[in-house]
Amino acid sequence: MSSLVIRQISSSLFNSIRSRSNISLANMSTKTKFETLSITVPKPFVYNVELNRPDKLNAFNGTMWHEIGQCFKELHTDPDCRVVILSGSGKLFTAGLDFKAAIENSQEWGDVEDVGRKAKILYKHITAYQNSMSSLELCHKPVLAAVHSACIGAGTSLITAADMRYCTKDAWFQVKEIILGMAADVGVLQRLPKIIGSDSLARELCYTARKMDAAEALSSGLVSKVYEDKESMMKGVLEIAEDIAAKSPIAIQGTKRAMVYSRDHSVQEGLEQIALYNQLMLQSEDFTNGVVALATKQSDITFAKL
Template sequence: MISRNSRSLIRMYKAFNDNSFKAVKMSSSAPEYETLKVTNPKEFVYHVELCRPDKLNAMNNTMWLEIGKCFNTLDWDENCRVIVLSGAGKIFTAGIDLIDAAEMGAKLGDLNDIARRAKLLRQFITQYQNSITSLETCKKPVITAVHSACVGGGVDLITAADIRYCSKDAWFQVKEVDIGMAADVGTLQRLPRVIGSDSLVRELCYTARKLFADEALSSGLISRVFEDKESMVQEAISTAQVIASKSPVAVQGTKANLVYSRDHTVQEGLDHISQWNQMAMQSDDFAEATVAAATKQKNVVYAKL
């Protein structure tokens, strides 16, 4: 007789596989988006652009939802190994769409009870948090390429990415205190880990002052600064190609363990990677890469993952 715990595990396994199949099926249908433009400029490299240029790429509710959907879809797409994220038009993003925020305020006004207003607010906040976190939980490395303004929600977005580039005209602003709130979808949690200077993070978040490209580079928020948007995006795609040429087992394992180790002790991280590699080192990728390194073979072709 199957125990209750066993039946629960079977149901969980079935649900996982059903969801996995749906995600893979969705990825193969190349969904269209209202606020994003998704292209495939190089093999295994996808380019996602915030695409509301007439609205300065302000992040409305549709964009928030589509960011999560897009990165969750690409996460399951075996033809995608690396993602470049940039903004179409004059700037990267102006941050949250204040018209959307006003509409949410109207919805709250229709509710008289504080508990019900709080529940609705939490639903919105959690939805936006999950969209930002989709960059981090996506197994594929994400390279952000920022030009001109990156405000509010844009900072949340890039701090969840793996690699950050910008053009020399870029500037960054944690704007939330200027609209009477604390940043609530990732900046306060991730920016201190990205920059490493508690004093600078607090200054930026308390004052809402602009952080320009040179200071962003020196503080560690950005790893490279480029002359203009075009050269930045080209180099981001070139970097993505280099990453995509590596074993996807190795790259995705590296990202998973970097994220895990950030939130755990050194020993917990060591235990995690030892368990991870006891599986990964039995992959064909490990054998192929080892032989290629020993024989100085180039352009190894790894199976899709």
């Protein structure tokens, strides 16, 4: 194929995609207004989901549990969202469970005497909270957790469901549930060992409830980078998110789906899954567009919404 033909195809594709991309910050918002979350769009296709109960140290109450799941369910299908940054407002990322709210919620099953019926109510709540945490993983958009100061209990479960994690140098992490006389039940026991790659260290953290500081989090692989402060962290994570958002959404979302699937399946099963996915997606305009851009050394490529 001559360079002239490639350029003509490239120009046609770029113009077509730009016309249908219709990038507009004014139209970028979730459908729901949340009480415990603040949603902003700092860059095109990049959403910042901020835990927003600063007066309660961003502790998890029933509303926040529900809203996290609802928010990521909406972002999963939002064509204006390609990458999500997860951060926290106020003094720290999150103090974990809101104990006052938890005690109030326990009144639902407190008057039920039969253990079988009480167990059914508790199972409903536990699985609902699990689904809230898993919504980050089930959302096909990459989720980048940006942690400052403390990340305790449920917060640690939350960030282990994210794709990547970053933190400030004063950050620390704690799987605290063992101190409460319970086993953590919303994801950290299942995901943390696979993230850090050390079953021994994961068990130590979960059995002792000791704090892991930023330096250890970096060396163990829990976080990708440690920043000086929250301002520099948000700036750095936003740059990473912006870079990801500029890539083909078909390629990025397909990559996330394959990596999540392959983590819990054999290599051969993972290969079969990506083969089935790519037998369709290699026919997309994103692949043609990417190949042409690479061949013509185009750097200003713009991909259509998905």
